[in-house]
Amino acid sequence: MGAARRFTPPTSPAFWRSPLRGPRLTALLGVVLLAGITLLFVTGLLSYAAYNPDLAGGVNDKTPGKGLLGFSLFAWPTGPHWLYRLTQGVHVTLGVVLVPVLLAKLWSVIPKLFTMPPARSIGHALERLSLLLLVGGALFEFVTGLLNVQLDYVFPGSFYSLHFYGAWVFIGAFVVHVALKLPRTVQALRERTDPDAAADDTGLVAVRPAPPTVSRRGALGLVGAGSLLLFVTTAGQSIGGWWRRTALLAPHGGADPGSGPNGFQINKSAAGAGVRARDTGEDWQLMVEGGGRRVRLSRAELLRLPQYEVALPIACVEGWSTEDQRWSGVRLRDLAALVGLDEAPPGVLVESLQLSGAFRRAALRDNQVRDPRSLLALRVGGADLSLDHGYPARIIVPAAPGVLNTKWVARMTFGAV
Ligand SMILES: Nc1nc2c(c(=O)[nH]1)N[C@H]1C(S)=C(S)[C@@H](COP(=O)(O)O)O[C@H]1N2
């Protein structure tokens, strides 16, 4: 028997032996994340604004305590009609695709987690604390985002506040981190090779490197291949057409939509929302209120009003979207005119006959009501709406997130928001 090998704890630099680690690998992964996370942050803020959380009454507001963090809000436009489809498709697809890069980046710096002593000075302690917020924030944002996309809102309602406040904590730590590390990152990218362990000021280069099993280029290739695989199995849910078949990782929605004009993704089925066929039968009436007036309309009466057809997609916060569907029905501004609000109609509060659930009501801004493409849709693709797509009537608004396209509408109150 040979002498017992001495145990090397992870707090010892000798424990970390991969010859791949070094400032250059970390810097390369770092710049990819710098670009990617910046775009994630911007598209995330856009998605937040697209919900119109600042409308009066707080109907759409899942983060009433946002305070100054609501500074970025603006009136979300109604064009181009594919706007939310694009921004949210980018947000979700990019978030998924960056997962291997994030994991590789964390792997590349993991020896630093075990640095001893834990804090050499107050400055060092503060830096490590900010890293806790950085790494914790990154993992939190990616995990909550992926759970929301994959599991159909595991935390309905609260997802928005978790992901929103988490994003601000994370981005604060991220900005500090970038400011501290950018000079060293640029230097590492300029120098073609890593310093040896003795000259290394980053603590990343292995002091006792193991023989290489893969080159650094090979390792980056693996990360890239992982991202590419995730891209082709995710992006199809937003690109549509032939690509939809490649979207193996996309969520499958509340029900099988079947084929025909109503054969597109269903988010929450009628059964799932507790909407029964007898609530939507002959007795169903739409109540339109506003300007001190009230009108009730049956579906037959709605069908006798001027009908318009628009080609618009449904684009969900989860990242999936449909191709443009041919919706037809009554213009929202014509409904406002029915209660006398034909001059510059105001925003509207839309309520579903669904009794409970976070998405049973939504508010639309005046610019959305006024757009001639905004409809109370009665039909899609030349057929009556299916119960799962919102029969007898649902909202469809250009460029808006799917959540504002309320299904099984029962009441519309103009001027309530
Ligand atoms: N009443 C009601 N309307 C609703 C929802 C809901 O749960 N209840 N879900 C919304 C969400 S989040 C989306 S993405 C769209 C999806 O519409 P679809 O199922 O017809 O594709 O409906 C919206 N309208």
Ligand SMILES: [Mo]
């Ligand atoms: Mo949605």
